[in-house]
Amino acid sequence: MLERKRCSFDTKQLAEYFNGGQEKLQRIGELADLLHQQEWGNKSRRYYLNRQELYEDALKAALGIWDLIRKKVITMEDAMEARKLVDFPGGLELHIGMFIPTLLSQASPDQQAEWLPKALGLKLIGTYAQTELGHGTFVRGLQTTATYDPQSQEFVIHTPTLTATKWWPGGLGKTSTHVVAMARLFIKGKDYGPHAFVVPIRDMATHLPLPGIKVGDIGPKFGYNGVDNGFLSFNHVRVPLDNMLMRFSKVTAEGEYVPPPPSNQKASYATMVYVRATIVEGAGWALARSVTIAVRYAAVRRQTSAHPGEREVQVLDYQNTAADLLPLLASSYALIFMGKAGMAMYSQFEQDRDRGNFDSLPELHAVLSGMKAVSTNIASDGMEAARRACGGHGYSLLSGLPTTFTHYVQNVTWEGDNNVMLLQTARYLVKQLLAARAGKASGVGSAVYTNNAEAELRQRCPVTCSRDWLDPAMQSAAFRHRSARLCVAATELLAGAGGGQVAFEGPAWNSNTVDLIRLARAHCFFVLHSTFADSVQRLSDEGTLPAPTIAVLFKLVSLFALSIMSREAGDFLEDGYMSGQQVEWARRQYYAMLSALRPDAVGLADAFGLSDYLLNSALGRADGDVYRALLAAAQASPLNETEEGPAWEHTLKPRLNPRARARL
Amino acid sequence: MLERKRCSFDTKQLAEYFNGGQEKLQRIGELADLLHQQEWGNKSRRYYLNRQELYEDALKAALGIWDLIRKKVITMEDAMEARKLVDFPGGLELHIGMFIPTLLSQASPDQQAEWLPKALGLKLIGTYAQTELGHGTFVRGLQTTATYDPQSQEFVIHTPTLTATKWWPGGLGKTSTHVVAMARLFIKGKDYGPHAFVVPIRDMATHLPLPGIKVGDIGPKFGYNGVDNGFLSFNHVRVPLDNMLMRFSKVTAEGEYVPPPPSNQKASYATMVYVRATIVEGAGWALARSVTIAVRYAAVRRQTSAHPGEREVQVLDYQNTAADLLPLLASSYALIFMGKAGMAMYSQFEQDRDRGNFDSLPELHAVLSGMKAVSTNIASDGMEAARRACGGHGYSLLSGLPTTFTHYVQNVTWEGDNNVMLLQTARYLVKQLLAARAGKASGVGSAVYTNNAEAELRQRCPVTCSRDWLDPAMQSAAFRHRSARLCVAATELLAGAGGGQVAFEGPAWNSNTVDLIRLARAHCFFVLHSTFADSVQRLSDEGTLPAPTIAVLFKLVSLFALSIMSREAGDFLEDGYMSGQQVEWARRQYYAMLSALRPDAVGLADAFGLSDYLLNSALGRADGDVYRALLAAAQASPLNETEEGPAWEHTLKPRLNPRARARL
Ligand SMILES: Cc1cc2nc3c(=O)[nH]c(=O)nc-3n(C[C@H](O)[C@H](O)[C@H](O)COP(=O)(O)OP(=O)(O)OC[C@H]3O[C@@H](n4cnc5c(N)ncnc54)[C@H](O)[C@@H]3O)c2cc1C
Ligand SMILES: Cc1cc2nc3c(=O)[nH]c(=O)nc-3n(C[C@H](O)[C@H](O)[C@H](O)COP(=O)(O)OP(=O)(O)OC[C@H]3O[C@@H](n4cnc5c(N)ncnc54)[C@H](O)[C@@H]3O)c2cc1C
Known part of the structure; x- marks a missing residue:
């Protein structure tokens, strides 16, 4: 484009700065090429997929990246970039983005030793289930209960009301086998407020919901439809004492509650x-x-x-x-x-x-x-x-x-x-x-002006x-x-x-x-x-x-x-x-x-350094050849699979009186 | 809802005023009930439809209303309300909203006599094709040509460049059999600018594109996906002299151009x-x-x-x-x-x-x-x-x-x-x-202040x-x-x-x-x-x-x-x-x-008087029973057709090692 000749600075250099250096930027380019060649990484049909296809293909893409790591084709660092480039959020999003990080931050060392290898090896898939139908912002208002039973040394996880149904967690609908559920901890009738519990929700062999579990997809959304955000209710589901994440707060076998140290909040x-x-x-x-x-x-x-x-x-x-x-x-x-x-x-x-x-x-x-x-x-x-x-x-x-x-x-x-x-x-x-x-x-840092706000009020723009x-x-x-x-x-x-x-x-x-x-x-x-x-x-x-x-x-x-x-x-x-x-x-x-x-x-x-592969846009192509791209992409639209279109045979033909060949 | 008790005025009366009176508002309610009972008018699966289903179902809804008129179940006036209530724009949108109105305003009486009955009787389906890949706002820049051939007394409609491809017209992709095409009129080498031509584009018996026509759907959009907005190009397609809409500008058989009267613009x-x-x-x-x-x-x-x-x-x-x-x-x-x-x-x-x-x-x-x-x-x-x-x-x-x-x-x-x-x-x-x-x-009306703007400038807020x-x-x-x-x-x-x-x-x-x-x-x-x-x-x-x-x-x-x-x-x-x-x-x-x-x-x-049928919203229900409605609607999501979900068998199962029954 002539446009680029008019530019007053070195866009490539700036792109390198933004993307972590020349090598990194180059590596991102190589990854884009690599991904584009994978069946699951090819984006040419992305805009045509229906909900079910989006869901399946997004999972395939996530698993595809997982495999590239396993086969040592790419590093962990590469994988982070690859996830951005493939740009296909799906059922594993919360496993990677919340379940594993929550184990890392809130599970005790023993608990980590137990669950992390399984999570990292995809022997289980988890999500983070905090929000309920009735409560999002107000976490203290969550209604799901986890009642400690000292007899069996188990927690009984329960959904007491309709509004206590877990709602929104990503990957919960059809993908996750486990959740970290936020539930109010009750011991001997006393309410200790929301705590985190690992709860298995699906049978590992059949993927069917476990007894006491009702789980499913919450339906289509504005976007993000590759993700199966889900609902979940518990009917007196029992999990062992050890399934409460105990890095900070603890419950002893006897039902003693040990509050978190103050440093926890920091x-x-x-x-x-x-x-x-x-x-x-x-x-x-x-x-x-x-x-x-x-x-x-x-x-x-x-x-x-x-x-x-x-x-x-x-x-x-x-x-x-x-x-x-x-x-x-x-x-x-x-x-x-x-x-x-x-x-x-x-x-x-x-x-x-x-x-x-x-x-x-x-x-x-x-x-x-x-x-x-x-x-x-x-x-x-x-x-x-x-x-x-x-x-x-x-x-x-x-x-x-x-x-x-x-x-x-x-x-x-x-x-x-x-x-x-x-x-x-x-x-x-x-x-x-x-x-x-x-x-x-x-007042420190940016809020230092609060130390002397009255003086500031008298200032005038110079x-x-x-x-x-x-x-x-x-x-x-x-x-x-x-x-x-x-x-x-x-x-x-x-x-x-x-x-x-x-x-x-x-x-x-x-x-x-x-x-x-x-x-x-x-x-x-x-x-x-x-x-x-x-x-x-x-x-x-x-x-x-x-x-x-x-x-x-x-x-x-x-x-x-x-x-x-x-x-x-x-x-x-x-x-x-x-x-x-x-x-x-x-x-x-x-x-x-x-x-x-x-x-x-x-x-x-240009200096953002975003690749055509990432953008996946007929209008945003670096080469500016937008009209050809639009036409080519449109022709691949599923409605164009037949010349007559999907409604001809059963819906339009009976109306338009097929015998008349009138061409006006 | 207690909320409604707090209200200081008569909402029903205001709703009647807004909706054209008590009878009209009541009629709208009856129509909503009637539509809800039709298979094509039932909205319960609307949010789950994929593109092809949206396209077909939207057509069925439009034809359904057409039939209710034909069977005299509803009047024309009812039908206008019914279209709003069903709220399902589809392949007939432009036929009703632009093709017929354009015939009414721009066709000569003879032309109206010829085409209107067919259009109103759905013997043909039309759309309005003005915009091209390269031109929307700037209508004078349209590139499609209509060259008059005095020999055969025909116009030759042609798409000379990629950017001249018609693009966007609703219903053009797979539904319309005819278009009103805006094309630059050329007579004896002289360019008279854009004029309107009726052009048949599909065979009435087979619905296949006529010779010289390339037509299809332009692909999925942000919304409005029941409508098959389309592309269209002409390869020297011939239409008779009479297919130019001649209420205002005219072309004689000899190729004389008669410009529109000045009143046309008004x-x-x-x-x-x-x-x-x-x-x-x-x-x-x-x-x-x-x-x-x-x-x-x-x-x-x-x-x-x-x-x-x-x-x-x-x-x-x-x-x-x-x-x-x-x-x-x-x-x-x-x-x-x-x-x-x-x-x-x-x-x-x-x-x-x-x-x-x-x-x-x-x-x-x-x-x-x-x-x-x-x-x-x-x-x-x-x-x-x-x-x-x-x-x-x-x-x-x-x-x-x-x-x-x-x-x-x-x-x-x-x-x-x-x-x-x-x-x-x-x-x-x-x-x-x-x-x-x-x-x-x-300056008249609202712009009267321009008559005395300088005085206005000296005013101060009192x-x-x-x-x-x-x-x-x-x-x-x-x-x-x-x-x-x-x-x-x-x-x-x-x-x-x-x-x-x-x-x-x-x-x-x-x-x-x-x-x-x-x-x-x-x-x-x-x-x-x-x-x-x-x-x-x-x-x-x-x-x-x-x-x-x-x-x-x-x-x-x-x-x-x-x-x-x-x-x-x-x-x-x-x-x-x-x-x-x-x-x-x-x-x-x-x-x-x-x-x-x-x-x-x-x-x-409430005073807008919008029915639950129109709103089709789990959150906006008049009775406020939102959580039950959300849960019920979500359960009908297609992803919930099976408990395991569509990705289990082929995508997830091979990974999760089905033999392990570990429940942690
Ligand atoms: C796509 C998506 C994915 C999600 N994924 C997950 C997930 O994986 N796991 C999970 O647990 N949750 C998830 N959530 C839920 C999410 O965390 C909540 O939606 C979010 O916390 C907002 O809460 P809410 O929906 O209850 O909004 P509400 O709190 O009901 O807010 C409604 C309105 O009230 C206002 N409001 C509420 N409280 C106040 C206040 N105190 N002061 C002033 N105004 C207020 C808000 O500004 C807003 O306008 C997801 C949500 C979405 C949309
Ligand atoms: C859903 C949908 C349905 C449609 N249906 C039909 C149809 O049935 N039949 C049909 O013929 N067409 C149809 N169109 C096309 C529509 O009429 C055009 O998109 C519209 O006229 C805008 O033109 P454009 O897309 O060329 O925008 P552009 O003109 O390319 O506008 C791009 C940008 O440039 C700016 N701009 C352009 N010109 C100027 C100017 N002179 N001064 C200042 N700023 C300017 C605009 O503000 C805008 O930000 C449809 C479009 C859509 C989105």
Whole structure:
């Protein structure tokens, strides 16, 4: 494409940086080729599969990767990449992603010795069954019971009500033979709250449900249909004492409950920090994928010429299309950098922890809760916006855009509903502010502004011309100011609602959650932006990437900041922090960045390094040959198996009066 | 539900008003019962069908309704309702929605006499084939040719390039026997641009493509998969002279081209006004459907209690959930009222037209272009927001929410891409302003402010306390001010970009479309809000609805206005029209409306009068028995046909070592 000639920086080098180096990127390419050659890895029919086929083929793909490891064709590290490339979530997803990790984190050494080899050798398949029909967010409200019977030294697992039916666990429907079930532990009538139990649910020889077990698939979903999310109820199912995961809490044979050590909670926070940093980076990559497709297509697609005979305009040259897509490019970059920074913070925390220092944990945990929400919202909304920017062809599954979205968007709900996540961040920030006001200034890291929020409130935006807005420090100051202001306002609101007292749950809290969520979101954008800017600065300082690349990345930082400020200008105007003129400068500079980045748009998409194999998109092909690809793919549609189509013989023919050969 | 006791107004009466009276509403109920009893009308397996089944069953449903008319079980008017209730778009969609209407509007009387009886008697099935692989928005760029051969008095229809392949027409893939094809008319080498031709494409006896025709299905889509959208190419296909639709333009046997009379364009604008008013009301109903499901579920769903033993909170009592859903209720009402007002304006126009007065047409057309975009954007985004507000269960197809969205969201693209539609409105507004400045004040109707925009710019918001914001006139003034300001700003921007000259296409236009779209959107919100407020006022003045109902509707008007103002506060602050304090009052009043409307939320959903049959949702049932419904529906999932599932025998069993009966 001519487009690529216009690019101002070395896209390959940036792609290598993002993908962990030249070797790694090359290895990813080799893996894509390898997978494409496997029957189970060939994606050409993926968009045509019905639910049952999706389910079976997804399992085959997962097992196929398993075999490649066993045969030593690929390493474990390769396998992680291969799972991403094959991109076919199925019945083993939770076995790999939750069952095994839960054993690793919550089973005692003896229990691990017992179950891990079987899990790793696929002698059993497990899933993680926490959510019930009636309870997702509110884990303390789970209703499944595990009653200890000291006589037989067994737990009796039971589903007492309809709403206690386990609901949603991936792979539970038809695949898993075992579950880790969260159930309320009862000993001698006392309720110890939810604990984790390993429960076999299917006969290993017949795969039929064991006595007392009712299990099945919960039906089709928006996306993710290769996965058999399932339901499960227990009718007084007995498991031995040893099936409660006992690394932390314990129950003795006599029925003595040994509570978990306090360090347990810290450890579980730390795990969440790690998982959420992964989600944040994953959000960036997920969005990158849709954006790569849409940006490439918008450079190929031409529509409308003002004068007959003139070449039509590339739709990316309409400012509205650029405004739809380029800020999404910036968001993808911001999220990937944020995810990487989150991982680095986590590593730093691990080092501190080993020296007995847990200080950074609360902040890290609080920020990454909200960041989970903000990142998955940005990615989900961005994917759908990218799809719409492609006009009609974006509605076709062959574009790759619809399924990318429908598979992804569950992320706003699971691993913690986004509203609930943001409220955790808000809770933390308000607490910090209250502590500071009580003379115990404790704000660290990104929340340090809570130590001195009142002073921040008096700040005014120092921008004096449009160019000033290209300074990341000016951008960052604005985001910080917004967070500080909203933090003070939300705290006052809560105090007002509580008659002077701030409560962190109950009616006063629940009826002010809109402003609390607004605060948390503002804080996360502040962190996201400053992390993005700081990361690019570091790459520049360390000489990791050459000047032209750094220059483009800084433009993306500005685009990210200014597109948000333009859209959410009210937040900066309301208290007089910015003037109308300053907002107008920000908006003009935002539009200027759209133009400035336009020549690099395709390059910035290329720099994610996503392969055609991964994208599996007629519109997003690197070579731009979209129309031929669409036609070729469409012809393979199952409806085209016969010329007359599946409804002719029995449905249409009787109506259309076959004897008449009228051709009008 | 206890919820319904809390409601302050007569929901049944409002439902009757919305649905065209008591009799009509009752009839809709009867139809729902009737349809539910038909094999093809039973929806219980709808979410489980694969693509081929969807295609066949959708056809059966359409033919089923056709038969009920033929057998005089239902009237034509009933049939229109039945199509909505069955809600199963299929291969006949375009035959009914475009092919027949196009014959009615563009065929000459002779042509109508020839084709209409066949079309109405289903002796042939047609579709409307305009879009090509390479051209959707830019109709003038279509590449299919129709070359007149005076020798044989035939047109030769041809697809000269890959990108000229027809692409997207509904029912084209496997159902249609005929198309109205848009093709460039060539006579003696001269290009007369796109014209409409009836072209038979399939043999009536065998349903096989006729010689020279390549036709098929374009593959699976985001939604709408009962419809066989198709591709089509012509290899020098000959049709008689008489197959060009000749009500307006004509070609004589000798090859003389007779251009359409100027009134043709006005007529086609008028048709568009009518169609777009329908789309606007349809957007309201589409959104109403998702909102009904989500609001009812949010009243049933309980999650989290602050203290053990306390009843858990209805999620609708979290302010964030109320803020997600109640403004969507308000939007649905606003859109339905807007659609009805649009229809009324159209009728008024028809009366004026019959007296030779076309004055209102340009404004009507311009406003409804943008309104098409704004309404379908509000509905699409709102549907997805409603889905997400339902947490995990909203991700299940059984909730009804995912498919409602995926079927609907194509509306942002087809019947005119939304960006392009908004740019039409912007173009009109800027032209009005320029005319006024040139001393030819011509702004009428909603655009009357362009006559005196500079004076409007000096206005300041007169609100002096939070309560003032409940006055629809204050709300309306703010929206009007915003439009006027953005209109002046966009005009100056264009003038600046064109060196003093305003151009309505080309680079200067194309690189300022973000602000132009912003203007158009602002104008449409102004119209939408004032139409909503005026409609409620009229219902009050005319005594159509009792005071308690009017009171609730006015709260919805305020909620609609204030939720938007809070979100888009920057637009009102930027030029000093509002102060930060006024915005804060608006926001507080917005939250107050959320609380005030909370007890009426379920009632306002009930008042749409949507039947359980239409909703087909485990979450949205009128009786609130959601968990039982979810479990029952899930058990019918095809994956549950066997206990072991479809992958056991061939895929899982070989791995899990069936001989080991280890139960751990
Ligand atoms: C595709 C998918 C896969 C899943 N896989 C698994 C799995 O493998 N294992 C498993 O155990 N579970 C799984 N889940 C379940 C998932 O963890 C839950 O759906 C999730 O925790 C959200 O809970 P919920 O559905 O109960 O939402 P709800 O809590 O019912 O939320 C409904 C609405 O109420 C709001 N809300 C709820 N509580 C509050 C509050 N305190 N304050 C403010 N607002 C509130 C939410 O924001 C939301 O808008 C899966 C879900 C999905 C969609
Ligand atoms: C489900 C479905 C059913 C359909 N059914 C039919 C049918 O029955 N018959 C038929 O003939 N067609 C049908 N269509 C096609 C439909 O009419 C076109 O998709 C639609 O007109 C949009 O055109 P496009 O796809 O070419 O988008 P494009 O014009 O390619 O739009 C791509 C992007 O460019 C932007 N853009 C394009 N032009 C401009 C401009 N001038 N200014 C600013 N931005 C611009 C758009 O906003 C969009 O973001 C159907 C489409 C769908 C999705």
